[in-house]
Amino acid sequence: MDTTTTTTQVNLIDKIELITDTPMVGELLELAVYEPENNLKISTLYNPYDYSQISVDVIFNTPSGSNLKQSAFWYKQYRDLTLIGEVIDEDGFYTAGQELVRWLDNGFSHYMVRINPTEAGNWTYVMNLTVEGAIVQSMQGSFTVAEPTQTDDGYIRVDQVNKKTFVFDSGEGYTPLGLNLAWWSTTLSSHDYANWFKHMNENNANYARIWLSNWSFSLHKDSYTNFDTRQSTAIRLDHLFETAKEHDVYIMLTLINHGQFSANTNPEWSENVYNEKNGGMLEYPIQFFYNAEAKAAYKNELRYIISRYGYSQNIFAWELFNEVDWVDGYSTIAVTNWHNEMAKFLHDNDPYNHLVTTSYKYTFGTAAYALDSIDFVAVHSYAYNDVKFYEKLVGEQTSLWNNYQKPVLFGEIGIDWQSGTSTYHTDFTGVTIKQGAWGGMMSGAGSANHWWWDSWIAKYDMWYRFKGAGVYAEYLDLTGKTFTALQSSGIQISDTNVKAMGYLLEDSIYGYIYNNNWNYWNRLPATIQNVNIAIGMANGEYQLLIFNTDTGEIVSDTLVTISNQSFVLSGLSITEDYAFILRK
Structure with a gap:
């Protein structure tokens, strides 16, 4: 990482150091902002937690040319966050321990900047140190960000x-x-x-x-x-x-x-x-x-x-x-x-x-x-x-x-x-x-x-x-789509004790059918037999997935053909609930 500095009044900052080993898209990137060695005076002259008194602000220029601004925060160096008397069971769960922050011997406090790079390539930045509303020191630098090793979904x-x-x-x-x-x-x-x-x-x-x-x-x-x-x-x-x-x-x-x-x-x-x-x-x-x-x-x-x-x-x-x-x-x-x-x-x-x-x-x-x-x-x-x-x-x-x-x-x-x-x-x-x-x-x-x-x-x-x-x-795909609530879609259910909710889309249905008598005071309601359900849907070939609502297991995966503008589930037995997906 390359840095240059311009000072207008005081030299409170000595260097900026990239402490992330391999900057990567979608991963935390940290820049440590250090005062001159053996001349730590920011926290004695100012309150580093008060951004109106003193602040370190960094404007990053991304490879595509957009800008990202992030302020630094005051950070205390530490050795580790550990568990004293740690016990881990065979399944990997902690069962005992006293959590303790152990401070770094001869450690000190300094400013830190954190970002999450959203693009691969060469990044540049300008750091401005502002004291009492006036920029008193500026530094510039650059670093390179690698492509992610797995899909980065973002925010x-x-x-x-x-x-x-x-x-x-x-x-x-x-x-x-x-x-x-x-x-x-x-x-x-x-x-x-x-x-x-x-x-x-x-x-x-x-x-x-x-x-x-x-x-x-x-x-x-x-x-x-x-x-x-x-x-x-x-x-x-x-x-x-x-x-x-x-x-x-x-x-x-x-x-x-x-x-x-x-x-x-x-x-x-x-x-x-x-x-x-x-x-x-x-x-x-x-x-x-x-x-x-x-x-x-x-x-x-x-x-x-x-x-x-x-x-x-x-x-x-x-x-x-x-x-x-x-x-x-x-x-x-x-x-x-x-x-x-x-x-x-x-x-x-x-x-x-x-x-x-x-x-x-x-x-x-x-x-x-x-x-x-x-x-x-x-x-x-x-x-x-x-x-x-x-x-x-x-x-x-x-x-x-x-x-x-x-x-x-x-x-x-x-x-x-x-x-x-x-x-x-x-x-x-x-x-x-x-x-x-x-x-x-x-x-x-x-x-x-x-x-x-x-x-x-x-x-x-x-x-x-x-x-x-x-x-x-994980199968629910509503992104960028409009839909109708299944319960308001004109769905026809043969038994009034059976209700539905979910989403009706142009080419798919996400359906959840339930026994309205099932609740915490009625954990095992009487099964409602021979339930028939009809939902309007365009003609065509569809995949029908039926799920175990407790485990998520797909218990049935079949192809169905709709030829009369209606998707029909017939002869259902509903004790608690029933979940399905119909999709092209």
Whole structure:
């Protein structure tokens, strides 16, 4: 890598070093920005976490001639992230250990730049060091990026044709299917995610929702102006994204949880660094959404998060807030305006333009979901006890789509908000886990995602409940296509206790048929015999695949001929459900 430097006032930066051995498309590339040896003074003269005081910004010129801008972040060198007393079982899962960051002997802090190259070839860059608003030093350099060794799908977007589903830059569809994994729960700390992601990968789940909470990954727990005391936490978050990449899991990163700004609901306000009693600038939690100093401080943290983690293709979306309407003194106008401002800030400063969303405790949200800056709807509901799960879910997802005309994802869903133990006693076979996976996928943008990961799903080994829907999702091809909801397509079903959902396209059908009497309180309903189904479809030759909905196994693969503009399934026996694909 070649570098040249131009200095106008001070020589705070000595060199930029490419520390990635073999830069490659779709892989993390890191540039270390070093001060002169034995003259480390940036952190004594300035706050390197305050981008308004001092910042290192790099403009990259790609081989095709486009530009990419990324800021540097302040980084503390470390030896490794290890498990003391590590025990791994024969299946490759961690069963014991105390996670510890071990710092590098004679290590120091410095700026680091991270990008994910999107093109192969020769890249050039200009680094500008800005102090108090003025550029005081510039450096130039170049490096070469190799072609990827495997297909690089890129980042996740909203499908701009149907506005209902997600798609990678490559054109490959993405159906989020998984659960909440909000924080670690054992001394394994971030290595808990290695276990959970491994279980997910083995069962074809690919999505997790994770919080930046003060007891896990939050950077501002101790200070909103300086993250030195949270560098070990930042390293654990680095490890999280590396582990997600290894297991093909994509993360909705929840940036703030509601309790931080509430003295009443899961209260953390008394310890919040924005609270004036702790040296902050806010007398009341709601002021976070309109106080200029607070907004500037939070944007500064967002810039650090983007700079350190924004390279990751395994970030599915930034979620600005968890259940924001729990905040004390909640104001629709103030909160909506804040969401618009922060979402625009993310879109303007994230060089990879990850999706942005938010969540409310009220299922149907408020005005923030209608903002152009909010890319999709991520709602919550724990009102799924004592109801027909699919009937309610399909109805609510349909209403939400009609309201907002954006992809609809249930970020949280459940039959009991109180505990995983009580949820297990209510649904001890995980019926609603399976129903959340299939129902969300076949009538929304992705699975409806359960809570209680550690005290229900992991504790009782319910991972297998994702398998059938996860395998089926790999066959689901809605990218760049318009479709009609199968349940609204004029489908004819001979028995009123049998319902359908899915997607009707011009030349294919993705169908899911279910016994409406099947639910967690009726786990083994009486089989409904001799069910006949008719769906309008153009004449021609088609392949019919029938799936085991628990394992994803294709149990039948036949050719069918349609000659009367109608596809017919006859003589079906439906105990729980039945899934099929009809395609050219």
